[in-house]
Amino acid sequence: MSIRLDEASPAKAKPAGLRPVWFAGGIVAVLVAVVAGLALGPVSLPPGSVAAELLNLLPGVRIHSGLNDREVAIVTQLRLPRVVLGLLVGGMLAMAGAAYQGVFRNPLADPHLLGVAAGAGLGVTAVIATRTATGDATSNLPIGVPLAAFLGAIGAVALTWILGATGGRSRTPATLILAGVAVSAFLAAAQTFLMQRHVDTLREVYSWLLGRLATAGWHDVLLVLPYAAVTGAIVLSQRRELDVLTVGDEEATSLGLHPQRSRYLLLIAASLGTAAAVSVSGLIGFVGIIVPHTLRLLAGASYRAILPLSVLFGGAFLTLTDLVARTVAGPAEIPIGVVTAFLGAPFFVLVLRTNRSVSP
Amino acid sequence: MTAPEPRVAVGVRGLTVRLGGNLIVDRMDLDVIEGEWVTIIGPNGAGKSTALRAIGGLLPFDGRIDLNGTPVDRVPRRERAKTVATVAQTPVVPPGMHVLDYVLLGRTPYIRPLGRESRSDLAAVDDVLNELDLERLAGRRLDTLSGGERQRVFLARALAQGARITLLDEPTSALDIGHQQEVLELVDRLRAERGLTVLATMHDLSVAGEYADRLVLLAGGRVVAAGTPREVLTEDLLATHYRVKVRVIDGEQGPLVVPVRG
Numbered sequence: 001m002s003i004r005l006d007e008a009s010p011a012k013a014k015p016a017g018l019r020p021v022w023f024a025g026g027i028v029a030v031l032v033a034v035v036a037g038l039a040l041g042p043v044s045l046p047p048g049s050v051a052a053e054l055l056n057l058l059p060g061v062r063i064h065s066g067l068n069d070r071e072v073a074i075v076t077q078l079r080l081p082r083v084v085l086g087l088l089v090g091g092m093l094a095m096a097g098a099a100y101q102g103v104f105r106n107p108l109a110d111p112h113l114l115g116v117a118a119g120a121g122l123g124v125t126a127v128i129a130t131r132t133a134t135g136d137a138t139s140n141l142p143i144g145v146p147l148a149a150f151l152g153a154i155g156a157v158a159l160t161w162i163l164g165a166t167g168g169r170s171r172t173p174a175t176l177i178l179a180g181v182a183v184s185a186f187l188a189a190a191q192t193f194l195m196q197r198h199v200d201t202l203r204e205v206y207s208w209l210l211g212r213l214a215t216a217g218w219h220d221v222l223l224v225l226p227y228a229a230v231t232g233a234i235v236l237s238q239r240r241e242l243d244v245l246t247v248g249d250e251e252a253t254s255l256g257l258h259p260q261r262s263r264y265l266l267l268i269a270a271s272l273g274t275a276a277a278v279s280v281s282g283l284i285g286f287v288g289i290i291v292p293h294t295l296r297l298l299a300g301a302s303y304r305a306i307l308p309l310s311v312l313f314g315g316a317f318l319t320l321t322d323l324v325a326r327t328v329a330g331p332a333e334i335p336i337g338v339v340t341a342f343l344g345a346p347f348f349v350l351v352l353r354t355n356r357s358v359s360p
Numbered sequence: 361m362t363a364p365e366p367r368v369a370v371g372v373r374g375l376t377v378r379l380g381g382n383l384i385v386d387r388m389d390l391d392v393i394e395g396e397w398v399t400i401i402g403p404n405g406a407g408k409s410t411a412l413r414a415i416g417g418l419l420p421f422d423g424r425i426d427l428n429g430t431p432v433d434r435v436p437r438r439e440r441a442k443t444v445a446t447v448a449q450t451p452v453v454p455p456g457m458h459v460l461d462y463v464l465l466g467r468t469p470y471i472r473p474l475g476r477e478s479r480s481d482l483a484a485v486d487d488v489l490n491e492l493d494l495e496r497l498a499g500r501r502l503d504t505l506s507g508g509e510r511q512r513v514f515l516a517r518a519l520a521q522g523a524r525i526t527l528l529d530e531p532t533s534a535l536d537i538g539h540q541q542e543v544l545e546l547v548d549r550l551r552a553e554r555g556l557t558v559l560a561t562m563h564d565l566s567v568a569g570e571y572a573d574r575l576v577l578l579a580g581g582r583v584v585a586a587g588t589p590r591e592v593l594t595e596d597l598l599a600t601h602y603r604v605k606v607r608v609i610d611g612e613q614g615p616l617v618v619p620v621r622g
Contacts, residue, residue: 013499016461246454256441256469301456
């Protein structure tokens with residue numbers, strides 16, 4: 001567990017919340033990630049020029065960046081949509097992970113462990129697999145993909161919720177995670193079955209499955225933006241409720257809260273966000289655990305800090321991870337889901353070891 | 361002129377609670393007058409905690425429960441939380457939460473959805489921390505405190521709710537006798553200063569009798585005796601319902617119950 005140095009401080013304690021220094025840190029992290037994401041790659045550009053070119057996107061700003069037309073096109077047309085999508089997807093996955101952890105009162109809850117991602121994955125696979133093969137993995141995703149992903153995600157989380165209480169036992173974080181594992185396995189099997197039945201689109205589905213920001217264009221950004229806005233607004237509106245939920249349902253009720261109402265609202269919103277993220281970027285695991293958990297250790301246990309910071313640091317994290325994915329084995333790209341899994345699996349073990357009790 | 365009618369803070373009529381198909385509380389009647397301290401005693405499984413949770417509006421029930429004259433199940437939750445505060449038997453200790461934030465949770469019924477703590481919420485919490493001598497611990501993590509300190513923090517959260525009716529489920533079960541006394545004296549002082557009505561459950565019969573104005577003896581979900589500690593803590597009644605041989609000694613503050621070997 002973390003040890004806070006300010007514990008013995010005689011200074012007057014302040015209520016938990018988003019500290020300005022952390023918020024500023026989050027903004028800096030995002031800016032660093034954006035400039036690095038735009039500057040580095042097969043063609044490396046000076047960060048200062050890239051920053052100037054970014055400012056030029058603002059109305060009324062005209063700075064000479066020193067980049068030629070081709071380099072400007074690389075920054076604004078090739079790399080920028082990818083970076084923006086990374087920010088959106090990373091922010092949503094991290095925020096959804098934090099929300100799930102609060103709803104289930106379990107630090108290991110994650111869209112992937114609850115079957116949500118698998119459900120969304122099945123939904124997307126169903127749409128891609130059954131449409132006419134284009135043979136081109138870079139073509140735009142059909143507009144119905146986020147909706148199919150959302151239906152899959154909600155179906156999966158509902159199934160996990162129901163199975164988590166089978167046999168008359170009450171739902172505990174442990175039974176929910178076990179149910180989530182079972183649901184994930186089932187949905188993954190259904191997905192594999194679908195893929196086998198539609199071999200013509202196998203390549204397309206597979207490239208999407210491994211997680212990709214590579215094909216990102218503004219189309220994907222626009223597709224996911226409304227979902228991100230709705231998810232963000234709902235989840236952030238419930239940040240104080242999530243803090244109250246940490247004392248358990250009965251005590252939260254005695255404090256005047258409707259725990260189930262908050263929980264359902266958060267589940268739906270987080271699943272919507274996860275579904276939207278999965279539908280454009282494939283299955284990118286562990287972001288929802290790594291980011292909120294690190295923030296919990298560093299910035300405090302309050303969801304009023306964790307949720308907004310998860311959006312910022314989650315976005316920065318995924319953008320930087322994507323940078324690693326596309327440069328480390330250059331010119332080839334490693335699927336980003338592989339990179340997050342390489343980082344995430346050991347981290348997961350670390351969380352397990354440092355949490356004396358996984359079910360608080 | 362006649363003296364004003366004493367106000368009933370908690371009025372219970374025919375309270376019946378079933379949990380998982382089992383009858384736990386059976387047609388219980390109880391009146392707690394404003395400012396009074398009533399403690400429910402009874403053997404394990406008698407239904408003490410269940411009755412208390414139902415009165416706090418936390419369990420479905422049959423019968424009628426009035427808090428300050430209004431049926432508990434007809435008051436919106438937030439309003440109810442301003443009327444009655446419950447300290448659970450073993451409150452959840454959220455990992456990593458600081459004392460100040462924990463006590464601030466007590467202000468939840470006063471904070472609008474989407475809102476945040478106002479200055480008056482912070483002032484109310486400061487006041488409570490001050491009164492319970494917890495200011496020094498405000499920045500500490502709850503999970504690093506001792507049992508006695510924690511119990512004071514649990515009480516502080518309930519007080520921060522600003523509710524006049526306080527329900528305490530075994531408030532001292534985890535404490536040594538020194539801290540037991542400290543916490544109960546604190547409750548008694550707060551009752552006098554803030555005009556609280558206290559309804560508690562307790563296992564230690566002597567201690568229960570020392571602090572409560574009246575005792576209610578529950579057995580098998582039914583009220584089998586109610587009255588002053590001297591009326592309820594008798595060798596016969598306790599022998600019958602606890603199935604134990606006891607001696608009751610007349611103490612300064614009330615009867616002292618000592619179990620003796622058969």
